[in-house]
Amino acid sequence: xxxxxxxxxxxxxxxxxVLGSRGGANRVFEILELxxxxxxxxxxxxxxxxxxxxxxxxxxxxxxxxxxxxxxxxLAGDGSAADKYKIWMRHxxxxxxxxLSELLGHDSFHVKELSLCTLMKFVELEVEHPLIKAxxxxxxxxxxxxxxxxxxxxxxxxxxxxxLISRFQEYMEYDDIRxxxxxxxxxxIGQVMQKTKERPLPFYQQNIFSLISPINMPNKERDMVKFMxxxxxxxxxxxxxxxxxxxxxxxxxxSFLKHQLPTGLYKKVLVILHDSILPYMNEPTLMIDxxxxxYGIGGAISLLALNGLFILIHQHNLEYPDFxxxxxxxxxxxxxxxxxxxxxxxxxxxxxxxxxxxxxxxxAFIKRLSRLALTAPPEALLMVIPFICNLFRRHPACKVLVxxxxxxxxxxxxxxxxxxxxxxxCRALESSLWELQSLQNHYHPDVAQAAAILNQSLSxxxxxISGLLELSAYELFDREVKKTTTDVPxxxxxxxxxxxxxxxxxxxxxxxx
Numbered sequence: 001x002x003x004x005x006x007x008x009x010x011x012x013x014x015x016x017x018v019l020g021s022r023g024g025a026n027r028v029f030e031i032l033e034l035x036x037x038x039x040x041x042x043x044x045x046x047x048x049x050x051x052x053x054x055x056x057x058x059x060x061x062x063x064x065x066x067x068x069x070x071x072x073x074x075l076a077g078d079g080s081a082a083d084k085y086k087i088w089m090r091h092x093x094x095x096x097x098x099x100l101s102e103l104l105g106h107d108s109f110h111v112k113e114l115s116l117c118t119l120m121k122f123v124e125l126e127v128e129h130p131l132i133k134a135x136x137x138x139x140x141x142x143x144x145x146x147x148x149x150x151x152x153x154x155x156x157x158x159x160x161x162x163x164l165i166s167r168f169q170e171y172m173e174y175d176d177i178r179x180x181x182x183x184x185x186x187x188x189i190g191q192v193m194q195k196t197k198e199r200p201l202p203f204y205q206q207n208i209f210s211l212i213s214p215i216n217m218p219n220k221e222r223d224m225v226k227f228m229x230x231x232x233x234x235x236x237x238x239x240x241x242x243x244x245x246x247x248x249x250x251x252x253x254x255s256f257l258k259h260q261l262p263t264g265l266y267k268k269v270l271v272i273l274h275d276s277i278l279p280y281m282n283e284p285t286l287m288i289d290x291x292x293x294x295y296g297i298g299g300a301i302s303l304l305a306l307n308g309l310f311i312l313i314h315q316h317n318l319e320y321p322d323f324x325x326x327x328x329x330x331x332x333x334x335x336x337x338x339x340x341x342x343x344x345x346x347x348x349x350x351x352x353x354x355x356x357x358x359x360x361x362x363x364a365f366i367k368r369l370s371r372l373a374l375t376a377p378p379e380a381l382l383m384v385i386p387f388i389c390n391l392f393r394r395h396p397a398c399k400v401l402v403x404x405x406x407x408x409x410x411x412x413x414x415x416x417x418x419x420x421x422x423x424x425x426c427r428a429l430e431s432s433l434w435e436l437q438s439l440q441n442h443y444h445p446d447v448a449q450a451a452a453i454l455n456q457s458l459s460x461x462x463x464x465i466s467g468l469l470e471l472s473a474y475e476l477f478d479r480e481v482k483k484t485t486t487d488v489p490x491x492x493x494x495x496x497x498x499x500x501x502x503x504x505x506x507x508x509x510x511x512x513x
Contacts, residue, residue, distance in 0.1 A: 007042045011049035019056055022085055028092050035099040040108045050096050051118040058125040064090040065131050104153030112164050119150050120171055127228050140237045144180050151184040155207040162210045169214055175224045179239050182248040189255045202262045209265055217280040250281045257290040266294050270304035274311050284316045300340040302330055307347050324361055327351055328423050331368045336376035359397040364423035366391055367416050370435040378444040379471045385450045386463040393462050402454050407432030
């Protein structure tokens with residue numbers, strides 16, 4: 001064909017020959033062959049040539065419209081020369097699409113991006129010049145199969161395609177594109193994941209998440225105004241209905257989340273769950289299975305899963321009696337040390353905010369937090385003591401834990417059963433907070449002072465713990481270093497000399513300055 005650098009002129013001549021007359025049609029093979037070249041520049045020139053060539057053929061109506069017959073049979077049949085040409089060229093167009101879909105996995109991002117934009121240009125042209133018969137009432141057609149080729153290329157099984165997916169996001173602003181992308185993703189998941197026997201596919205599932213997590217769903221039907229299909233009677237089209245979009249959205253997420261995910265993906269999904277997923281589902285309570293599985297993973301993921309359950313309970317009337325039992329089971333010595341400590345106590349504060357919780361339940365949380373506080377670092381204690389005080393303010397019935405003069409004074413006498421997993425059976429209300437009383441003798445003066453507040457009657461106004469959630473050991477140390485001290489005289493009469501006597505001989509030679 002040509003050396004590198006001369007490809008542009010060569011492929012341009014091929015395009016002109018094909019578009020100029022049907023006699024030059026066979027030169028299309030030179031362009032298609034170049035799509036498989038090794039040189040990046042050659043491939044890029046061929047992709048541009050395909051865009052120009054088949055774009056012009058679509059606009060001129062020179063590709064066969066309807067179910068495509070077999071090439072050999074159609075060429076040997078009795079049809080007109082024009083029809084045979086259109087069928088033949090439609091098969092070449094199909095070969096071009098196959099090559100472009102493969103190029104979405106090319107080593108060069110430039111080639112990937114060019115192929116993606118070319119495929120999406122063909123989607124746009126097929127919307128205007130359909131190659132299929134009308135599928136919906138009102139004469140609506142959409143190149144769903146072509147868009148599915150694009151979607152499949154964006155979610156490969158064995159490589160990270162996040163950069164290419166980010167390039168694709170501009171097309172997701174079209175309401176009809178977004179709808180058919182959601183349908184294509186659901187179909188892909190069904191085809192791919194059933195073959196894995198429930199084993200995660202990290203790259204594939206991460207690619208799907210990268211594609212679907214930024215989806216910006218409309219809130220109302222009147223917000224759906226940007227369509228690639230331009231027709232005046234669009235209100236008759238199913239794809240213009242918000243309900244259809246919500247159904248596609250819900251089915252896509254449920255199909256994605258019903259399979260085991262790589263551990264890191266659980267956290268990413270749970271972080272966006274309450275803002276970007278649940279509000280757009282027809283039945284948010286269908287997420288219960290996913291949240292139950294996520295809770296079993298442990299750590300921060302369990303906590304985030306409980307947050308999702310809490311939203312379903314309070315906003316969508318989900319009945320989940322084990323919620324507080326699961327939260328209680330997360331209280332172990334690590335909660336005062338893990339990096340998600342601030343998030344844990346922020347959410348725990350939210351979960352325990354209702355004044356209608358039974359006293360035995362709140363007492364169980366207070367007692368367990370107090371017992372675990374015995375081995376907690378000072379920065380955690382300065383946060384949890386006000387946290388416990390706030391629980392007393394919300395639930396005065398639990399103050400019996402503080403005002404029990406004849407209660408247990410140490411671990412050996414305490415009726416509280418630390419190992420009991422059921423809050424109602426741990427006998428917390430029969431105990432006392434000797435643990436916090438012990439902290440009044442803590443080596444850190446701020447902790448001792450904070451614990452001493454339980455010796456006084458608590459005010460009705462809750463403490464604001466938001467500024468204490470992120471308190472670190474470094475900040476605590478830095479705060480102590482920056483404290484200003486004042487000189488305190490130890491005697492009324494300043495000391496003179498080495499031994500402090502007024503007329504000592506040493507005072508003349510060894511003066512203390």
